Amino acid sequence: RRNARGPLPPGPPGLPLLGNALQVPLEHPWLTFTRWAQQYGDVMHVNVMGRSFVILSSLKAIDDLLEKRGAIYSDRPITPMAGELAGFGQYIPMLPYGPRHREGRKLILGAVNPRNLPYLQEVQEEMITLFIARLAEDPSNFALHIRFLIGSTVVRITHGVTVDQYDDPIIEAMENVMDTFTKLSAPGAYLVDSFSSLMHIPDWLPGAGFKKVAKAAQAETLRIEDKLCNIVKEQVACGTAPPSFIGDLLQNHPDSTPEEEEVYKKIGLISYTVSAIESFLILIAQNPDIQRKVQAEIDVVTGRTRPPTASDRSDLPYLDAVLKEVLRHMPAGPLSLPHKVRQDDHYAGYLIPAGATVLPNTWAIMRDPTLYPNPEVVDPERYLHNSDKNINPDPRSFAFGYGRRVCPGQTLAERTLYLTAANILASFDVSDAVSLDGSKPKWGGRIISKPLPFNCTIKPRTKAL
Numbered sequence: 001r002r003n004a005r006g007p008l009p010p011g012p013p014g015l016p017l018l019g020n021a022l023q024v025p026l027e028h029p030w031l032t033f034t035r036w037a038q039q040y041g042d043v044m045h046v047n048v049m050g051r052s053f054v055i056l057s058s059l060k061a062i063d064d065l066l067e068k069r070g071a072i073y074s075d076r077p078i079t080p081m082a083g084e085l086a087g088f089g090q091y092i093p094m095l096p097y098g099p100r101h102r103e104g105r106k107l108i109l110g111a112v113n114p115r116n117l118p119y120l121q122e123v124q125e126e127m128i129t130l131f132i133a134r135l136a137e138d139p140s141n142f143a144l145h146i147r148f149l150i151g152s153t154v155v156r157i158t159h160g161v162t163v164d165q166y167d168d169p170i171i172e173a174m175e176n177v178m179d180t181f182t183k184l185s186a187p188g189a190y191l192v193d194s195f196s197s198l199m200h201i202p203d204w205l206p207g208a209g210f211k212k213v214a215k216a217a218q219a220e221t222l223r224i225e226d227k228l229c230n231i232v233k234e235q236v237a238c239g240t241a242p243p244s245f246i247g248d249l250l251q252n253h254p255d256s257t258p259e260e261e262e263v264y265k266k267i268g269l270i271s272y273t274v275s276a277i278e279s280f281l282i283l284i285a286q287n288p289d290i291q292r293k294v295q296a297e298i299d300v301v302t303g304r305t306r307p308p309t310a311s312d313r314s315d316l317p318y319l320d321a322v323l324k325e326v327l328r329h330m331p332a333g334p335l336s337l338p339h340k341v342r343q344d345d346h347y348a349g350y351l352i353p354a355g356a357t358v359l360p361n362t363w364a365i366m367r368d369p370t371l372y373p374n375p376e377v378v379d380p381e382r383y384l385h386n387s388d389k390n391i392n393p394d395p396r397s398f399a400f401g402y403g404r405r406v407c408p409g410q411t412l413a414e415r416t417l418y419l420t421a422a423n424i425l426a427s428f429d430v431s432d433a434v435s436l437d438g439s440k441p442k443w444g445g446r447i448i449s450k451p452l453p454f455n456c457t458i459k460p461r462t463k464a465l
């Protein structure tokens, strides 16, 4: 733990060469980090085969470093496997902090700004209406309907492309891309991430199978991006392009360079939203009292004569509190996304070495009993009538990440979550959420936490809309 430039933060002892690699599980590492934080503190150092990870497990440490010192803590670690070999390093979430990244964020923030709100709301409401109709027809396939809702909304908003069929290869390919990204980028999943020289070994050498995996992932990603982008280009050329992030960008920048186009292509493929909606379903199935209360609140606002809309949101404070509790109790990004520190820094007497991967442990924040009393208990009331700013802070301030890399899709995501939740509860009762083996629902994942496949009963409310 000694270093000529200063002592590293405390952390669990590891093995020579491997460091803590064998102790960090691939599945939900945030649970292990949270346990370790109780022993080693809120700024902890973990060594995975020579790579430094600094885990921040308190709001103060996250705020001091990722927010206040954002100028040096806003880079992303380049992981050879996901970033370079599979090409994900070109996506906005993985781009190094710099002009290209800033440009990418500007594009997204411009597209979701209040000027475009009426159009975005209209599209989202239209998609939700279709979703509710499909759910009513075939409730047991809710997971498929949710995926289709999110996938089709994302391509409609980002590319202006309307997808009506469940087996449309675009939706499936988008999901595969997300899955592959999370598998390939998990810390410690691939040896090449610790020994980057392995990137250069010939493809035919035994043990180079990871290169084949990366190549296949890259080819699939490029195929789907190009396919979507070409559809938009054709629509723009014919003057038939509906409003969309990418259609608008191509129209407003007809002379864009291939490099600029690359940024346009890479904005649309990230979504944590499916996970948040599924967590919502489980939460309300497990808490019938909460469910009844939300339904009663919606009924007063809509009179049960119409579906809830985006403009009802401010009149539904209890539902708002339930959604905060979904994001707190089962955050879809329990370690946010990894940040990287650009230069040596010193904090609380310790060295944070240049190039270290800095992981904000959002899970530990959301389960901190000094912030959220009885953190395991699902209790939307904790946000209502809350006069002490230091207790039960709004979890949306943490669920969407930190500092200069905070999620630019937050308003869009929150509106989708609200519309889906409100419309589900206006029309259905949800109960009996169980894993496929009949046990309590479980969550899994390496970077994005999501419910493992589960069943639940979704029945029309007696006097459904």
Ligand code: HEM
Residues within 6 Å of the ligand: 092, 093, 094, 095, 105, 108, 267, 268, 270, 271, 272, 273, 276, 332, 333, 336, 337, 338, 339, 399, 400, 401, 402, 403, 404, 405, 406, 407, 408, 409, 410, 412, 413, 414, 417
């Ligand atoms: C419930 C849904 C969502 C959650 C919980 C979520 C959460 C997050 C988190 C935790 C980060 C990492 C921030 C950091 O590095 O500190 C992030 C980044 C990002 N999110 Fe979201 N997100 C959601 C939906 C969306 C949507 C719908 C979009 C599409 C516009 C989106 C686009 C992005 C992008 C582009 C980044 C990378 C930002 C950067 O690196 O500068 N997200 N999100």
